[in-house]
Amino acid sequence: MSLSASLSLIVPEILLSVSGLILLLVAGWAGDKASRAITIAACLVLAACFVITAPSVCGGAMGAGTSAFGGLFAADAFAGFAKLMIYAASGAVLVVAPAFFERFRLMRAEFPVLVLFAVLGMSVMVSATNLMTLYIGLELNSLASYVLAAFLRTDNRSAEAGLKYFVLGALASGILLFGISLVYGFTGTTAFAGIHAALSGHMAMGALFGVTFVLAGLAFKISAVPFHMWTPDVYEGAPTPVTTFFASAPKVASIALVARVAMDAFGPQAEAWRQIVICAALLSILVGAVGAIGQSNIKRLLAYSSINNVGFLLVGLAAATPQGLASMLLYLAVYVAMTVGSFVVVLMMRDAEGNQLEAISDLAGLARTRFGLAFCMMCLMFSLAGIPPLMGFWAKLVVFQAAVNAGLFVVAVLAVVGSVIGAFYYIKIVKVMFFDEPADTIRGRSDWGHWALLIVSTLAISPVPYLITGWLSGLADKAAAALLLAA
């Protein structure tokens, strides 16, 4: 494949990196007073990337024509589907971030630039078809994320979150690299296609160790149990817009990456990694559900909720079928909408002076003081709990359907029982908002950007999108087919 053809496949990544660098220069030159303009520019860049990527998803791009740079990078429909979610979620974060940081007078021009670089890393991650590309993308995303977590540098909690994230992230990267080196040692290649071929048939014990370490390293990134410990602390400590970002876009990227590694590279040994994935899935569901019960901080609660959701995503992956992968992508799409929506509500929890509130008790009686906000939050919580007729139910339905069709009844039964435990703390939030006496601490006004995002995400999880489930499933099926064709 010619260089120009390869370059044409990575237009979004080129756009992201070039505009990121230019905006960085602008930031350095114009200083923080240009932060608003840079944020808007970054949003426009993400929108442009979204538009550029969309055709490959709708058209179901797959096959040799999507592979760039001699098999290092694939711009297929699967990567495209994940990228659309990443761009959308990151754009949402850029919309809500300025209002948050301006309160601390820390809306620095670097913020949107860092988000752009993180997005570039994620873009590379989901398209990686070689362990080297994978690692470059992952690290690019991680380095930007460490800084983002510590962005409120005057706040101890934020600094602590950044440090924790960095230390544990570095450890995870080390584990991942160790796994990669083992895989390379026993298969002789870092290309997914080559590993796939080498693992067909017998698998050496060393390669199994490699697979295990690679999956363990990636499990850190998706915060699957037992590698989840950093999540509540980092989510709580990081500035809320950054938490919104962590809970949505990198989650999508990492899950998509895990799926590609598992299916493309380790596909022939599905039986070997399936046990790991099932274990991680069920433990995540359980720990995410039980851990959340005692929380009094809404951000910590949502952190456990994201661990819980990762469990359900992994159930889809464990099916290791086209249907399972498609269900995983659909779940991700609904998950992103639910997560962004819930965190927007958290961002809108401000007292009369505009200070952010994070305690669940501050939500008390919200239905009487701010009905619109409480109503949206109620829909989001019921959706996260997977109660029909909201979209969260449909997401769980497709995942369980894939699991049952793949013969994983026991996993499906345990997962649904876990979802009932999880439902407890979601309905606790509803109880606090609707049944308790008003605390009336949430009085702050929010700008139209927050409301627009909240309304869009609430509509996205309302029963209305059931009407487009056929279309969405078609896209997800094509994306899953693209992934499996590459294998």
Place this chain on the structure above:
Amino acid sequence: MGGFPILSVMLLVTAVGALACLLVEARAARTIALVATLIDLALGIVMWANFDVGGAQWQFTERSPLFAGFQWALGIDGIALMLIVLTVFLMPICILASHSITKRVPEYMATFLFMELLMIGVFAAQDLYLFYIFFEGGLIPMYLIIGAWGGDNRVYAAYKFFLYTLLGSVLMLVAMLWMGHEAGTTFIPTLMAYNFPPHAQTWLFLAFFASFAVKMPMYPLHTWLPDAHVQAPTAGSVILAGVLLKMGGYGFIRFSLPMFPEASHQFMWLIWGLSMAAVVITSLIALVQHDMKKLIAYSSVAHMAIVTVGLFAFNQQGLEGSMIVMLSHGLVSGALFLCVGVIYDRLHTREIARYGGLSINMPHYAVFFLLFTMASIGLPGTSGFVGEFLSLLGIYQVSTWATFVCTTGIIFGAGYMLYLYWRIAFGVQKNADAAAMPDLGVREWLMLGPIALAVLWMGVYPESFLAPMRADIAALDARVARAAPASDSKLKVVASKAAPAAIGEAH
């Protein structure tokens, strides 16, 4: 009715009404809710009038492949028709009964309309997943109704209701997923004729049982019901007893029996055992209650137990009787909760001992209360008698001993209901405030009057209600015939075998 999508329109009316309620003030919300429920009542009556008895099994069908993996498939048979009519009949009455609700009225009315949407949907859905969405979606409005407008211990009751029913339902969901995979379709009429392998039926039955037994509720999974009833506002109790409990019975009749006949037979004695225990135990518990709502709640469990025994008698009388008990109980227990609500609105206590001698100062009320008490006991001429008699007749064909145990339920029922009535309506007027309560107002007449007429109608001429269901129940009976248990009441002489059947036909 041509191609007019009457079921979708009914759902749409409630959905639009619910959204409209959220946007307006309290007074307007009451009007909107009443109008929306009355429109649905009118549509329900039109549907009943146009239902072709003896015609196609599924009528008013609508199918369109709107969703991925499942369809927007609606349609009703006689059984669903009757339950939908019950729903739309009770809803305007509930709205009237909600007069005493004064806080957060628009939200309350919207929740109720949403509830109505889901209830109609449950009975009209012809697709497995669509059914599940309506069935399970009912948790949200009921949770809010109990939690936001309930009594003192409402949060506990709301949690209990939510988690109990959710756990039961999710197991059913996994079973449904397996069925969709195995049969290759989620269309309920097709599944009702699909023969699942017997060993799989066992598991599927248990999964569905987990859900329906909680909804029903069957002993010993009934403990959420008294809490939920006591804490819910009056209209919430009416809907809970009147319609929500019927979802369990409807589930058994629509899913468990026709889809898993072998497993139904296999677990017949489990269900019978639990139900017979429920009849006796909950009746005894009802006898010693001090709280009116709790008493009626326990009596509901006993009545629902008669329903399950009748359903699993595997014969036409048992099935018909169970359906009539369900309809009758929907009216009667709803009416009893309304009666409790009437005096609760005046005195704000459910404590039986605070009342007494109400027949002196509230004679009209006492008459209505007496009628519903008698209907609950099963006095001939009221709806309760028809249903209980038919179910017991069906049960008798299978087991005389079971009939004996179930009949004690009626005797106990007479005991606790008459005891309740005596303590409330007769005797001396112990408390001055109770003695000063005014008799029924126009609004309360409008609530209780129609139900009283319906109870008498069903008691005197049950054929109106049985006719639409007869063909469906006969089809179900034929479907489960291969698994029907042996009888101990029929003499083991070949010639006499035809006799009970003939009586059944002539009935």
